[in-house]
Amino acid sequence: xxxxxxxxxxxxxxxxxxxxxxxxxxxxxxxxxxxxxxxxxxxxxxxxxxxxxxxxxxxxxxxxxxxxxxxxxxxxx
Amino acid sequence: xxxxxxxxxxxxxxxxxxxxxxxxxxxxxxxxxxxxxxxxxxxxxxxxxxxxxxxxxxxxxxxxxxxxxxxxxxxxxxxxxxxxxxxxxxxxxxxxxxxxxxxxxxxxxxxxxxxxxxxxxxxxxxxxxxxxxxxxxxxxxxxxxxxxxxxxxxxxxxxxxxxxxxxxxxxxxxxxxxxxxxxxxxxxxxxxxxxxxxxxxxxxxxxxxxxxxxxxxxxxxxxxxxxxxxxxxxxxxxxxxxxxxxxxxxxxxxxxxxxxxxxxxxxxxxxxxxxxxxxxxxxxxxxxxxxxxxxxxxxxxxxxxxxxxxxxxxxxxxxxxxxxxxxxxxxxxxxxxxxxxxxxxxxxxxxxxxxxxxxxxx
Numbered sequence: 001x002x003x004x005x006x007x008x009x010x011x012x013x014x015x016x017x018x019x020x021x022x023x024x025x026x027x028x029x030x031x032x033x034x035x036x037x038x039x040x041x042x043x044x045x046x047x048x049x050x051x052x053x054x055x056x057x058x059x060x061x062x063x064x065x066x067x068x069x070x071x072x073x074x075x076x077x
Numbered sequence: 078x079x080x081x082x083x084x085x086x087x088x089x090x091x092x093x094x095x096x097x098x099x100x101x102x103x104x105x106x107x108x109x110x111x112x113x114x115x116x117x118x119x120x121x122x123x124x125x126x127x128x129x130x131x132x133x134x135x136x137x138x139x140x141x142x143x144x145x146x147x148x149x150x151x152x153x154x155x156x157x158x159x160x161x162x163x164x165x166x167x168x169x170x171x172x173x174x175x176x177x178x179x180x181x182x183x184x185x186x187x188x189x190x191x192x193x194x195x196x197x198x199x200x201x202x203x204x205x206x207x208x209x210x211x212x213x214x215x216x217x218x219x220x221x222x223x224x225x226x227x228x229x230x231x232x233x234x235x236x237x238x239x240x241x242x243x244x245x246x247x248x249x250x251x252x253x254x255x256x257x258x259x260x261x262x263x264x265x266x267x268x269x270x271x272x273x274x275x276x277x278x279x280x281x282x283x284x285x286x287x288x289x290x291x292x293x294x295x296x297x298x299x300x301x302x303x304x305x306x307x308x309x310x311x312x313x314x315x316x317x318x319x320x321x322x323x324x325x326x327x328x329x330x331x332x333x334x335x336x337x338x339x340x341x342x343x344x345x346x347x348x349x350x351x352x353x354x355x356x357x358x359x360x361x362x363x364x365x366x367x368x369x370x371x372x373x374x375x376x377x378x379x380x381x382x383x384x385x386x387x388x389x390x391x392x393x394x395x396x397x398x399x400x401x402x403x404x405x406x407x408x409x410x411x412x413x414x415x416x417x418x419x420x421x422x423x424x425x426x427x428x429x430x431x432x433x434x435x436x437x438x439x
Contacts, residue, residue: 004221004276031232032335032337034336034337046222046273047168047196047197047225048225051221051224051276051338052276054328054329
């Protein structure tokens with residue numbers, strides 16, 4: 001039930017945003033997120049509200065973690 | 078979040094390397110508990126149990142909000158159907174959960190006005206469109222969901238909506254983990270902590286567990302690589318006799334969590350003791366309305382007192398939720414209890430442990 005979907009912000013209004021994923025648009029609440037997301041950013045949406053912003057660069061962090069954790073073994077592949 | 082990244086989170090070679098790391102590092106017999114319905118499904122779907130050495134047992138904990146909702150709470154939801162002027166709104170997950178005598182789906186077929194919503198904002202719209210009726214939302218969910226409910230209440234107050242209220246049956250995850258650790262029948266050496274709950278509460282919420290009980294807590298994402306990475310981190314901690322909080326889902330979770338969401342949540346609610354299916358009463362593990370928002374509390378608007386009820390006969394959902402038993406230990410599993418004809422909530426919910434075992438035949 002805690003399922004949440006990353007969606008791209010295409011429009012920001014006062015306390016709501018229009019988001020898009022796979023061609024589908026929705027209006028979501030921005031009540032529980034601070035700072036507010038900007039157009040073009042990705043947000044994780046749960047039950048109609050953005051709960052956090054995902055920076056594309058952050059996705060790279062986890063891959064760097066693997067490199068650190070696995071060391072040469074990771075680089076070998 | 079481009080496709081390249083997603084594919085890497087599912088990359089077979091990375092998974093294989095992580096499994097090799099686990100095989101190399103893990104010596105002790107350990108039990109790791111995941112506490113998130115989405116993790117339960119991901120572990121089952123990706124066959125992660127089968128990838129691990131026999132000394133590591135993965136058990137499912139109380140990670141599915143629908144499943145941990147007590148039988149008494151389900152009966153209270155159903156009692157609301159006795160009020161004629163009420164539109165009941167709910168997330169779809171609850172519709173088929175059996176109460177003592179019926180379920181919401183049956184009551185809807187019998188004529189009750191029960192509407193499935195995607196968001197509490199939809200409930201506000203329904204309330205505005207039906208000023209002559211009362212709209213009640215069945216509030217279940219963990220720390221991920223509860224702030225969205227609180228935000229809707231603030232919005233309802235702003236719009237001066239008098240015909241909207243909520244039953245608060247929300248649950249808080251960290252107190253349940255502590256209750257499990259203190260339960261002598263449950264043996265857990267490490268927690269795979271939920272991803273989206275932790276987006277809100279932050280890694281710091283698990284510090285009391287790690288520090289006071291020396292049990293490692295690692296927050297995991299949802300892809301197979303995320304989960305295997307969290308297992309590597311747990312194994313490394315356990316082999317070194319450490320109990321720390323770590324994040325294996327850094328693209329989603331921070332140490333501090335979402336402070337704004339918690340602020341909104343605690344404007345409306347305060348912690349209270351709550352009754353969990355299978356785990357019983359756990360101190361300060363639920364949420365009740367603060368005095369100034371009692372007007373939105375459906376429990377004070379309606380008489381929803383129901384008798385203390387027993388779990389369905391023979392159903393072991395309670396022990397499955399505590400990680401004491403697996404669905405295979407249940408005499409009903411796959412026979413009298415299937416996703417089409419569920420007896421207990423762990424088979425009803427798409428992210429329940431029994432449903433996961435049934436679907437992926439584990």
